[in-house]
Amino acid sequence: MAKRKQLGRRVEGWKAKSWFKVFAPEVFDKAYLGETISDEPEKVYGRVMQTTLGEMTQDYSKQNIKMRFKVNEVAGDSAYTDFVGHEVTKDYLRAMVKRRTSRIDSIVLAATKDGRKIRVTTTCFTINRADASQQHTIRKEITDYILAKAKEQTYDQFVKDMVMGEISRDVFKNVKKIHPTRRVEVIKSKGIEAKSAIAH
Incomplete structure:
Protein backbone atom coordinates (compact mmCIF):
# COMPACT_ATOMS: atom_id res chain seq x y z
CA MET A 1 0.00 0.00 0.00
CA ALA A 2 2.88 2.35 0.86
CA LYS A 3 4.38 1.81 -2.59
CA ARG A 4 1.06 2.64 -4.24
CA LYS A 5 0.82 5.91 -2.29
CA GLN A 6 4.36 6.91 -3.29
CA LEU A 7 3.57 6.15 -6.92
CA GLY A 8 0.42 8.24 -6.65
CA ARG A 9 2.40 11.18 -5.31
CA ARG A 10 4.88 10.89 -8.17
CA VAL A 11 2.05 10.89 -10.73
CA GLU A 12 0.44 13.92 -9.08
CA GLY A 13 3.80 15.71 -9.10
CA TRP A 14 4.24 14.97 -12.82
CA LYS A 15 0.71 16.20 -13.62
CA ALA A 16 1.44 19.44 -11.75
CA LYS A 17 4.25 20.25 -14.20
CA SER A 18 3.71 22.15 -17.42
CA TRP A 19 5.44 22.05 -20.77
CA PHE A 20 6.95 25.28 -22.10
CA LYS A 21 7.71 25.79 -25.79
CA VAL A 22 11.17 27.33 -26.24
CA PHE A 23 12.06 29.71 -29.07
CA ALA A 24 15.26 31.20 -30.48
CA PRO A 25 15.84 34.99 -30.47
CA GLU A 26 14.13 37.19 -33.05
CA VAL A 27 17.34 37.43 -35.10
CA PHE A 28 16.86 33.70 -35.81
CA ASP A 29 13.17 34.23 -36.63
CA LYS A 30 12.14 32.84 -33.24
CA ALA A 31 12.79 29.31 -34.50
CA TYR A 32 11.23 26.59 -32.35
CA LEU A 33 13.95 24.92 -30.23
CA GLY A 34 11.92 22.32 -28.34
CA GLU A 35 10.09 22.01 -25.03
CA THR A 36 11.08 22.00 -21.40
CA ILE A 37 9.01 20.96 -18.37
CA SER A 38 8.66 22.70 -15.02
CA ASP A 39 6.24 23.10 -12.15
CA GLU A 40 6.86 26.86 -12.05
CA PRO A 41 7.62 29.36 -14.86
CA GLU A 42 10.36 30.93 -12.71
CA LYS A 43 12.33 27.68 -12.83
CA VAL A 44 12.53 27.83 -16.63
CA TYR A 45 14.71 30.97 -16.55
CA GLY A 46 18.38 30.20 -17.13
CA ARG A 47 17.82 26.80 -18.74
CA VAL A 48 20.07 26.11 -21.72
CA MET A 49 18.71 24.58 -24.92
CA GLN A 50 20.98 22.98 -27.51
CA THR A 51 20.26 22.32 -31.16
CA THR A 52 22.01 22.56 -34.52
CA LEU A 53 21.86 25.42 -36.97
CA GLY A 54 20.68 22.89 -39.56
CA GLU A 55 17.61 21.99 -37.50
CA MET A 56 16.82 25.65 -36.87
CA THR A 57 17.07 26.72 -40.51
CA GLN A 58 16.05 23.43 -42.17
CA ASP A 59 19.38 23.65 -44.03
CA TYR A 60 20.97 20.32 -43.19
CA SER A 61 24.34 21.32 -44.65
CA LYS A 62 24.64 23.24 -41.35
CA GLN A 63 24.18 20.24 -39.06
CA ASN A 64 27.85 20.55 -38.07
CA ILE A 65 27.14 23.78 -36.13
CA LYS A 66 25.94 23.24 -32.54
CA MET A 67 24.00 26.16 -31.05
CA ARG A 68 23.29 27.02 -27.40
CA PHE A 69 20.55 29.32 -26.12
CA LYS A 70 19.59 30.34 -22.57
CA VAL A 71 16.02 31.14 -21.49
CA ASN A 72 15.71 34.78 -20.42
CA GLU A 73 11.96 35.41 -20.72
CA VAL A 74 8.80 33.39 -20.08
CA ALA A 75 5.33 34.44 -21.24
CA GLY A 76 2.45 32.01 -20.72
CA ASP A 77 3.58 28.62 -21.96
CA SER A 78 6.31 30.10 -24.19
CA ALA A 79 9.94 30.70 -23.27
CA TYR A 80 12.31 32.98 -25.17
CA THR A 81 16.08 32.79 -25.27
CA ASP A 82 19.37 34.56 -25.75
CA PHE A 83 22.27 33.15 -27.81
CA VAL A 84 25.09 32.06 -25.50
CA GLY A 85 27.47 30.22 -27.83
CA HIS A 86 28.15 27.86 -30.70
CA GLU A 87 30.72 25.26 -31.73
CA VAL A 88 31.40 23.25 -34.87
CA THR A 89 31.59 19.48 -34.45
Missing part, protein backbone atom coordinates in the same frame (compact mmCIF):
# COMPACT_ATOMS: atom_id res chain seq x y z
CA LYS A 90 34.95 17.79 -33.91
CA ASP A 91 34.33 15.47 -36.88
CA TYR A 92 33.94 18.46 -39.17
CA LEU A 93 37.15 20.03 -37.86
CA ARG A 94 39.11 16.79 -38.27
CA ALA A 95 37.96 16.56 -41.90
CA MET A 96 39.29 20.07 -42.55
CA VAL A 97 42.86 19.34 -41.40
CA LYS A 98 45.21 18.30 -44.22
CA ARG A 99 48.86 17.23 -44.18
CA ARG A 100 51.57 19.76 -45.03
CA THR A 101 49.26 22.70 -44.40
CA SER A 102 48.85 25.14 -41.51
CA ARG A 103 45.95 25.53 -39.12
CA ILE A 104 46.01 29.02 -37.64
CA ASP A 105 43.76 29.63 -34.62
CA SER A 106 42.82 33.06 -33.34
CA ILE A 107 40.87 33.73 -30.11
CA VAL A 108 39.42 37.22 -29.79
CA LEU A 109 37.37 38.80 -26.99
CA ALA A 110 35.22 41.35 -28.83
CA ALA A 111 32.76 44.00 -27.67
CA THR A 112 29.66 44.70 -29.77
CA LYS A 113 28.06 48.09 -30.44
CA ASP A 114 25.49 47.50 -27.68
CA GLY A 115 28.19 46.80 -25.09
CA ARG A 116 28.06 43.01 -24.94
CA LYS A 117 31.13 40.81 -25.04
CA ILE A 118 31.72 37.61 -26.96
CA ARG A 119 34.77 35.33 -27.21
CA VAL A 120 35.29 34.21 -30.81
CA THR A 121 37.61 31.42 -31.98
CA THR A 122 38.44 31.56 -35.68
CA THR A 123 40.51 29.02 -37.61
CA CYS A 124 42.28 29.56 -40.92
CA PHE A 125 43.21 26.48 -42.98
CA THR A 126 45.94 27.17 -45.53
CA ILE A 127 46.63 25.36 -48.82
CA ASN A 128 50.29 24.87 -47.94
CA ARG A 129 52.43 25.60 -44.91
CA ALA A 130 52.65 29.20 -43.79
CA ASP A 131 55.81 30.46 -42.09
CA ALA A 132 55.79 32.09 -38.64
CA SER A 133 55.66 35.62 -40.04
CA GLN A 134 52.69 34.81 -42.30
CA GLN A 135 50.85 33.10 -39.43
CA HIS A 136 51.40 36.16 -37.23
CA THR A 137 50.09 38.46 -39.98
CA ILE A 138 47.03 36.24 -40.54
CA ARG A 139 46.21 36.21 -36.81
CA LYS A 140 46.49 40.00 -36.67
CA GLU A 141 44.22 40.37 -39.72
CA ILE A 142 41.58 38.08 -38.16
CA THR A 143 41.79 39.84 -34.79
CA ASP A 144 41.52 43.33 -36.29
CA TYR A 145 38.56 42.30 -38.46
CA ILE A 146 36.61 40.63 -35.61
CA LEU A 147 37.14 43.60 -33.27
CA ALA A 148 36.08 46.12 -35.92
CA LYS A 149 33.07 44.08 -37.08
CA ALA A 150 31.78 43.60 -33.53
CA LYS A 151 32.19 47.30 -32.77
CA GLU A 152 29.90 48.29 -35.65
CA GLN A 153 27.17 45.67 -35.02
CA THR A 154 24.76 44.81 -32.23
CA TYR A 155 25.29 41.48 -30.47
CA ASP A 156 22.42 39.83 -32.35
CA GLN A 157 23.60 41.11 -35.74
CA PHE A 158 27.16 39.96 -35.08
CA VAL A 159 26.01 36.53 -33.91
CA LYS A 160 23.87 36.01 -36.99
CA ASP A 161 26.66 37.01 -39.40
CA MET A 162 29.06 34.79 -37.47
CA VAL A 163 27.06 31.55 -37.48
CA MET A 164 25.67 32.04 -41.00
CA GLY A 165 29.21 32.31 -42.39
CA GLU A 166 29.27 35.99 -43.43
CA ILE A 167 32.22 36.80 -41.16
CA SER A 168 34.18 33.74 -42.31
CA ARG A 169 33.71 34.70 -45.95
CA ASP A 170 34.88 38.27 -45.37
CA VAL A 171 37.93 37.16 -43.38
CA PHE A 172 38.78 34.63 -46.09
CA LYS A 173 38.91 37.39 -48.72
CA ASN A 174 41.39 39.30 -46.56
CA VAL A 175 43.74 36.51 -45.46
CA LYS A 176 44.05 34.83 -48.86
CA LYS A 177 46.01 37.93 -49.93
CA ILE A 178 48.57 37.10 -47.21
CA HIS A 179 48.94 33.37 -47.95
CA PRO A 180 47.07 30.81 -50.10
CA THR A 181 44.07 29.90 -47.95
CA ARG A 182 41.67 26.98 -48.28
CA ARG A 183 39.02 27.93 -45.74
CA VAL A 184 38.26 30.15 -42.75
CA GLU A 185 35.78 29.07 -40.07
CA VAL A 186 34.52 30.64 -36.86
CA ILE A 187 34.67 27.35 -34.96
CA LYS A 188 33.50 28.46 -31.52
CA SER A 189 31.98 31.37 -29.63
CA LYS A 190 30.83 32.15 -26.12
CA GLY A 191 28.78 35.12 -24.98
CA ILE A 192 30.47 36.57 -21.91
CA GLU A 193 27.73 38.91 -20.70
CA ALA A 194 24.31 37.39 -21.31
CA LYS A 195 21.33 39.70 -21.52
CA SER A 196 19.86 40.23 -18.08
CA ALA A 197 16.62 38.38 -17.53
CA ILE A 198 13.43 40.39 -17.52
CA ALA A 199 12.18 40.85 -13.96
CA HIS A 200 9.84 38.11 -12.90
